[in-house]
Amino acid sequence: MSTPAVRVTDISKRFRLYHERNQSLKAAVMRGRRASYEDFWALRDVSFDIPQGSTFGLVGVNGSGKSTLLKCIARILVPESGKIDVTGKLAALLELGSGFHPELSGRENVYLNGSILGLTRRDIARKFDDIVGFAGVEEFIDQPVKNYSSGMYVRLGFSVAINVDPDVLLVDEVLAVGDTAFQERSMDKFLEFRRAGKTVVVVSHGMSTLRTMCDQAAWLEKGRLVEVGSAKSIIERYVDTSHDHHDTDLSGVARHGSGEARVTAVRLLDGDDRSTDRFTTGEPMRIAVDFHAGQRIEKPVFGVAIEAGDGTYLWANNTIDASLTVDAIEGDGSVECVIPRVMLQPGTYTVIASIVDTTAQHVYDFVRAAARFDVPHIGRRESGGYVSLEGTWLQTS
């Protein structure tokens, strides 16, 4: 293979966390030279290569060092030790329109921002119509950008940056700008980029975006490199391990309701009656809701719902839907919702549990994150979305 687009060699980056940082001379003089601080290693001995022409994802939880690494590659931060070699021209999409001057017109700002990103005046003049057309701000180009809507502002920023035409493009969570139409155009631009053999390095928390875009990935945890390799397998392992610790104690969770009856526990049971928080696609699941009613309650309605990890409301079911009438409750008890097959794609899901009255107007108890479960990457896979419809393909002609 040819030389890598980016070679990261033994990068370590330290931040100093000052205990009383107030950037004043007085403070510095009072404390003497030894201001009290702790060292925080945002990156520790990280090495990997990003091959040319790849779309490379950096994954990890918040604070794992992904953005720091991206900033080191972009030369904004300087590592304590180690070396980063970049082959070719580099551009970073870290924050769009950050170089804009609000009082200057769109036109002046395109030239200004373009030159900040390393374009010459002639380059910008040549690409000017493309840039403005892509952002869709033709009529406003001679207006000061402070009059732009926030969408126009980031669109123009994105448009300048993407037209820098670098060999290596660094992207930090900026793919989700603008409306749907603009996002589609941006995505097309990225694909064009890839086809042209350019290298893209992406930091994102959107696992589905990463899964569809990237072919290679590196996984960082607490500043250290866990794994580097094919994006698919790394993202799967990352998703599987990043939600390992679930507790079933409901004492501290977010809830509301009048409290005459309370959900005391939500247990997820598998086909063998064992309590678990892992269900593979297609497995049966029973959601047991344990409750305690401090007084006698006539005709309560129990409900459960499932949300995806990103908060999308996927499904809900209650005892009225299932034509189960509970006459009255008092003291401790339990109800169960039986799901024959969990038709969900791999991911993390949250269970919501509630007890309401027959009119559904009065809420006794509503527990937002009563339980959580993972659907691991085992067996069948479908490429996107939340639900698994078990589609199959055949060639018909």
Add this chain to the structure above:
Amino acid sequence: MTTFADLRSSRELFVNLTLREIRGKYKRTALGQAWSLVNPLAAMAIYSLVFGFLLPIQVSEGDPSGLRVYALWLLCGLLPWLFISAVITSGMGSLISDANLIKKVWFPRVVIVVAVAASWLFTHAIEMGVLVVVLLIFGSAVVPWIPGILLMMVLVFAFATGIALMLAVANVYFRDTQHFVSIFMQLWFYLSPVLYPFRYVTEGAQRLEERGIALPLEFIYRLNPVERFIQVFRSMMYDNAWPALADVIYCVVAAVVSLTVGYLVFNRHEARIAEEL
């Protein structure tokens, strides 16, 4: 890459940032660029009222120009001073006001400070141009001195930019710098012969000596490079006479030393600016 090589390679960025400063400075004002003339004129009017009329300061006749106008004499020193002061003050704050840019994009940071300084050089050049015209109207034979004046403007620019580079870095680490410097600039203003001629210092030293206190007051006073700059400008513009060679050499040395030290300090701390902001 060194700071100077960076500057060369980012010429376009430098030009665009300078234009941004020039255009942005007076945006949304009715007078626009004319403000850059109004400010020194207002300062001139105030100082002329106070020190030309109420507390008259005696300035000697320009030799050989024969000029005797306090306002013009004042402007020959006031304009360079205002230029130095503007470069230092706004250059010092420039890294902080562009913090957003610095934290998001890599480019040679030195460009920001130098572009701000250059935008003031532009303003200063207009002011000096107008002053030259006015001097001509009042009969000063200033035209042959224009190349010398331009050379001195470049030296002043280098001198002030060097200081701005140092203070810009210092201000990133200690925000007190800007408050401290604003006080210091006032002191510096009164310790430079902008409002009054150097003769007043000599007279002050004599008065002290009569009371038996012998201080090398004139020597200390003349250590201030701004004093030398103003002497040279006045001698060329107001007197139409050759400035003292020693003063010119002093100015060159001050400009070179300031810019070199400023550059070294900036170069050393440049890499860490993004994370300290």
